Amino acid sequence: MSVGSYLRGLFRTSTPAFEEGQELSVFVTGYRDGTAVARIGDTVIRVPDAPNGALDKRVLVRVTEFDAGDSTGRAEYLETVGESAF
Numbered sequence: 001m002s003v004g005s006y007l008r009g010l011f012r013t014s015t016p017a018f019e020e021g022q023e024l025s026v027f028v029t030g031y032r033d034g035t036a037v038a039r040i041g042d043t044v045i046r047v048p049d050a051p052n053g054a055l056d057k058r059v060l061v062r063v064t065e066f067d068a069g070d071s072t073g074r075a076e077y078l079e080t081v082g083e084s085a086f
Contacts, residue, residue, distance in 0.1 A: 014041040015071040022063045025081060028054040036077075043071040050077045058082035 018024065026038035028050060036050035038061070047054075047061055058081050066073035 015043050016040055017043070017068040017071070018045075018063045018066050018073060020063055020065060023060060023078070024063065024075065025058055025060050027056065027058050027084065030055065038075075043073070045073045045075050047075050047077050051080070054080070056084035058084075 024038075024040070024045070026040060026045060028036045028047065029039045030037050032046070036047040036054050038045045038047060038059070045061065045063070047059065050059060054077075060078040060081050061075035062078055063073055063075045
């Protein structure tokens with residue numbers, strides 16, 4: 001086992017970064033200016049084409065742009081994959 005694989009996940013950040021094309025399963029946590037928003041830690045991903053009623057639903061998205069400096073990005077909606085547990 002390499003040191004890198006041993007340490008992976010040991011230090012987590014509240015602002016994870018993502019790459020264009022990366023698919024994520026996220027919860028829609030709210031809306032900003034009418035656009036669905038998913039938060040992963042302090043990172044904010046806007047999902048402009050999420051369907052109405054997506055709040056508190058788990059959705060699969062594909063990152064279309066991401067700014068690591070601002071910890072913000074946009075993603076395209078792919079499908080709804082689950083409901084909230086609360």
